[in-house]
Amino acid sequence: MTEEGSRLEVLVIDDETQIRRLLRVTLESAGYRVREADAGLPGLAEVTFRRPAAVILDLGLPDISGCDVLKRLREWSQVPVLVLSVLGQDDQKIGALDAGADDYLTKPFSGGELLARLRVMLRRGQPSDDLKVIRFGEVEVDLVRRVVTRGGQDVKLTAKEYALLRLLAVNAGKVIVHRQILRELWGPNAEEQTQYLRVYIGRLRQKLEENPNNPRHLRTESGIGYRLVVE
Amino acid sequence: MCPGVGKTYAMLGAAQQELADKVDIVVGVVETHRRVETEALLKGLPVIQRKVIEYKGIQLTEMDLEAILARKPKVVLVDELAHTNAPGSRHPKRYQDVIELLDAGIDVLTTLNVQHIESRADAVRQITGAPVNETVPDSILELADEIELVDLTPEALLERLRQGKVYLGDRAAAAAENFFKDTHITALRELALRFTAERMDKRLREMRASGGKTVWRSGERLLVGVGPSPSSTQLVRWTKRMAAAQGAAWIAVNVESARNLAPEARRRLDQNLSLARELGAEVVVTHDESAADALLRVALQNKATQIVVGRSRNPRWLDIIRGGSLLDRLLRMREPIDIYVVPPERLDKGPWIDWSSRSPSPQREYGAAMGVIAAVTAVGWFLAPHTAYMSVGLLYLMAVIGLSLKVGRWPVLLAGVVSAVAWDFLFIPPLFTFTITRMEDRIMFCMYFVVALVTGQLTARVRAQERHERLREERATALFHLTRALSAAKTLDDGVFAALRQADELFSAQTALLLSDEEGLGLAPHFAGSFAIDEKETGVADWVWHNRKKAGRFTDTLPSSKGFYAPLVREDKGLGVLVVKVAPDATLTLAQRDLIEGFAAQIALLVEREFLRAAGEREKLLVESERLHRTLLDGVSHELKTPLAVLESVGENIAEADPSLRANLVGEMRTATRRLTRLVNNLLDQTRLESGALRPKLDWCDTQDLLNAAIAGVEDSLAGHPFEVVVPPDMPLFRADSALMEQVIANLLLNAARHTPAGTPIFLAAGIDGARKRVFFTVADRGPGFPMEMRERLFQKFQRGDAARAGGLGLGLSIIRGFVAAQGGDVMVGENPGGGSVFTVYLPYEPHGEVPSE
Structure with missing residues (x-):
């Protein structure tokens, strides 16, 4: 376990002492070093001074909102950020993802889930040559040659389908909110036209998923967006 | 007795004595006429500053009634009871202020000259030849607990006058010329002494006869005919004197005939009738062409024993043509009624029949x-x-x-x-x-x-x-229509609206209604009124509401207001005020005003009915909310305590527990936390629903995605039930709030899993109905099902199926219904053919806009 985190430093910004303590136990047992901040502004200072490998950010903070922390952070740092929220904060969740958060978790969550998400985030954060080809299940997406194969067979995708798959693939593991996808594929005027997405995701699933009715890779995050799960 | 005898001085003397006894006494108004001895007696008495009233550019000072009512002393000094207030004051007369003070529980010390007593005014005028303008009704003297006569011999009074102690300056001589004649003063003195003696006598007799209660000692009953002529005023006063002397009740009767009265005469008639009312008479208005018949009829109906009439002023021949004068005809009747004939004091000037508008x-x-x-x-x-x-x-x-x-x-x-x-x-x-x-x-x-x-x-x-019959019938019909409209009205607003519109039409007036709130804290205008009451008039309405007496135009209180104000009274409680505003040149007759009061009484009934109904409703709600409260408290405490107890015992035991048992304990802990999470979520959802904070975010949903997410959330609860999902391949996208719908489906599945025996199958299906107007989701089970009569109740909160196992708050279905309704849908429960129940959720469907092809 100790080697997993390889002594990477994770900053936890949350005003609840108990949550911080719990996260510290979970993270330290997984081999991470943990720094804590109990509000947004001290949290931002910590990021500046310590340059942590990842940030776990609660959305409800006493001084400035989690979203504001994220916006200020993203002005100069690309550190991976995992957002914690409670039920019913969908709008804030979407706002945080749109503002540059890498993933989110809804309280209450399990420690295992947290570590898994953190792992994916950190991996994506590392520069890697693998980005040219992304594999999930039987599917291979060659981003250089713009070719998609499933079990060795070429899969024919339309331009938009490919663009959608590519967007999810380069951000593999990360939730991409509806608005972002629509903006990038159909332009800013189409930000509300979620039916486009449903239709195109449906087509991609039909072409790429083993069981399109119960997709393993092209996952829906209800009310928020989509995520490509590669492992 | 008369000016200058030292009333104010005597009053102040009494006040000083009260002050010495440490009684809370204040000076409301005292006219010292700058007499030195009088002013000296004012020392030490707290004085309430007089109010300044502007009238036609002149500044007048009047007693500040509001300030006294606010100060609420034990005793207040009010000089000159017969004083007429400046125009724009609350009451035209000071004695009316005094009545209000008495009503407020404040004792009043006041002064009064004998010539200002209403029933003596004629006598005084005859003695002195000077008209008496300021009078007070005898009834106010009946309110007095004590009357003290301030007496002075004529010689002493004249002496005081000569010494300049009565009026200062050159007014003294002029006053003496006119009023202070030796003979006059003697007569006035006699009047005053006799009045006081009569009153004493009456008091004594009353006390002897009734042991304190006022009953009519003699069984005598006087009846007087009142018309618009000035001599009727005299008749009224005369009858009052007679009645008072005999200790008898008396009735004033006005006989309306077909003749139209000139406005001036109409006003005088109203004045005469209200004078009679003020003097304590019961006023009866009747319709007949023959005054004698009407008088006789009313006399017999009311068991009158004496009738007072004026002497006829008609020429003899006219009386004969008409079958005899009123007097002749009264004399000819056979009833055992005494007749008094009072001669007219002088010839009335001016006609009181409106010749110009007779037809x-x-x-x-x-x-x-x-x-x-x-x-x-x-x-x-x-x-x-x-x-x-x-x-x-x-x-x-x-x-x-x-x-x-x-x-x-x-x-x-x-x-x-x-x-x-x-x-x-x-x-x-x-x-x-x-x-x-x-x-x-x-x-x-x-x-x-x-x-x-x-x-x-x-x-x-x-x-x-x-x-006349027609007129009378119209009145009766008006009241009948009103009653019918009011009883037909489903709500207070309907009723008030109907009543006000009828009043508008009937009196050709504008009407408004002010209603008190149920606590009786304030008046608010009802929207159905046909005009808005301005601030000054609101003050009148407030007065009427507090005092439960009519006021405004055509009355003695605040007669300069624009409207006629009738209180809505039920059992001594002011429920509101009805305001009727007629054009400035139009009048309301006594009969019309009576009718308005009838209207007010009817509306008051309606308002009371509404208040009672609202009170009953509140009571019912209270009981219901108490029941809910109890259920909630019981349920929540049970539901919260069970998992908490589990967590606590796991926490205590896990450290020392055998490693083989540890896994079990952790499993228990997980179950408990999940249960807690679900409970908290349900409570939060219910709160969101009830607070109205729930704003569904409708978006295009994919059925398969939705069902997958819902199933994922309850997968472990479904274990042990064969589970089947059916979604048609051509199921279209539909608009819904995906988060809410996920929860709806999850809750339905959870319910099915929890309330059916293990091993029985659960089906989940989605589809679109034939007309492609609605999408539906059904969750069917093979459980015990619900009896018909339970089905509607199921969706209410804190309702649980009879067969439900222990646990659960009964919030699940209520939340489902709330969530579905928020998205414009509906949820039903039915019977599954072959056993079990089916829950079906319907959502409106419309196809989505076209997706651009590439």
Whole structure:
């Protein structure tokens, strides 16, 4: 376990002492070093001074909102950020993802889930040559040659389908909110036209998923967006 | 007794004594007339500053009634009871201020000269020859606990006057000339002494007769006829004196006839009647063409023992024609009633019958009458050579009777006279003279004259009575319509609206209604009013509401206001105020005002009914909410405590537990936390639903995605049930709030899993109905199902199926219904053919816009 985190430093910004303590136990047992901040502004200072490998950010903070922390952070740092929220904060969740958060978790969550998400985030954060080809299940997406194969067979995708798959693939593991996808594929005027997405995701699933009715890779995050799960 | 005897001085003396006894006493108003001795007595008494009132550029000071009411002393000094307040004050008269003070529980010390007592005003005028303008009704003296006579011999008074102790400056001489004559003062003194003695006597007799209670000692009952004439005022006062002396009750009767009264007379009549009311009479208004009949009828109905009438001012012949004067006819009756005849003090000036408006269009009627007579004359002229002149007479008679059916009594009278003259002149020989030679012609002429006049008058009277009947019926109908409208009204607003519109029409007025809130804290105008009350008028309404007495125009309180204000009273509780505003030149008759008060009474009933209903409703709600509260408390505490207890015991045991047991304990802990999470989520959802904070975010949903997410959330609960999902391949996208729908489906599945025996299957299906108007989701099970009568109740909160296992708050289905309804859908429960129940959720469907092809 100790080697997993390889002594990477994770900053936890949350005003609840108990949550911080719990996260510290979970993270330290997984081999991470943990720094804590109990509000947004001290949290931002910590990021500046310590340059942590990842940030776990609660959305409800006493001084400035989690979203504001994220916006200020993203002005100069690309550190991976995992957002914690409670039920019913969908709008804030979407706002945080749109503002540059890498993933989110809804309280209450399990420690295992947290570590898994953190792992994916950190991996994506590392520069890697693998980005040219992304594999999930039987599917291979060659981003250089713009070719998609499933079990060795070429899969024919339309331009938009490919663009959608590519967007999810380069951000593999990360939730991409509806608005972002629509903006990038159909332009800013189409930000509300979620039916486009449903239709195109449906087509991609039909072409790429083993069981399109119960997709393993092209996952829906209800009310928020989509995520490509590669492992 | 009279000015200058030292009333104020005596009052202040009494006040000083009270002050020495440490009684909370203040000076409301005292006129010292700058007499030094009087002013000296003011020392030490707290004075309430007088209020300044601007009237036509002059600054007048008046007693500050509001300030005294606010200060609420034990005793207040109010000098000069008969004083008339400056225009714009709350009451026109100071004695009315005093009544209000007494009503507020404040004792009042006041002063009064004998000539200002209403029932003595005539006597004083006769003695001194000076008119008395400021009077107070005798009834206010009946409110007095104690009357102290301030007496001074005429000589002493005149001496004081000479010394300048009464009025200062050059006014003294002028006053002495006019009023302070030796003889006058003696007479006034006698009046004052007699008044006090009478009162003492009456008190004593009352106390002896009733042991404190006021009952009419003698069983005597006086009745007085009141008309619009000034002499009626005198009659009223006279009767009051008589009644007071005998300790008898008295009734003032006004007999309305077909005659229209001039506005001036109408005003005077109202004044006379309200005077009678003020002096303690019961006022009865009745309709009849014959005053004597009406008086007799009312007298018998009310068991009057004495009738007071004025002496007739009509010429003797007119009385005889009319079947005797009122007095004659009263005297002829056989009832054992005493009759008093009071002579008129002086001749009334001016007519009180409105000659100009006696009939709708008198000129035209006279014209018509003359025209008909002329026509009959012409016809008679041509017939005369062929027939006897008697038949012409019959023709005339027919015309007169015919006319009496169409026109008023005066045109008929004229037609009778003119036709008689014309007949005599043109037809009865000798022709073209007014002389009649033959005896039989004379008799015939006389008979013609009498018959024409009598029939004409009789018919006219019948018609007048008919009109009165109609008026009376209109009033009764108005009240009937109102009652019917009010009882038909489903809500208070409906009723008020109907009532106000009827009043608008009936009185050709604008009406408004102010209703008190149920706690009686304030008045608020009702929206159905046809005009808005301004701030000053709101003050009037407030007064009416607090005092539960009518006020405003046509009354004695705040008569300068624009509207007539009638209180809505039920059992001594002011429920509101009805305001009727007529045009400035129009008036409301006494009967109309009575009708308005009738309206107010009816509306008050309605308002009370509404208040009672609301109170009942609140009571019911309270009981219901208490039940919910208890259920919630019981349920929540049970539901929260069970998993908490599990967590606590796991926490205690896990450290020492055997490693093999540890896994079990952790499993228990997980179950407990999941249960807690679900409970908290349910409570939060219910709260969101009830607070109205739930705003569904409708978005395009993919059925498969939705069901997958919902199933994922309850997968472990479904374990142990065979589970099948059916979604048609062509299921379209639909608009819904995906988060809410996920929860709806998850809750339905959870319910099915929890309330059906392990091993029984659960089905989940989605689809779109034939008309492609709705999408539906069904969750079916093979459990025990629900009895028919439970099905509707199921969706209410804190309701649980009878067969439900312990646990759960009964919130699940209520949340489902709330969430579905928020998205414009519906949820139902039915029977699964072959056993079990089916829950179906419907959502509206419309196809999505086109997706652009590439």
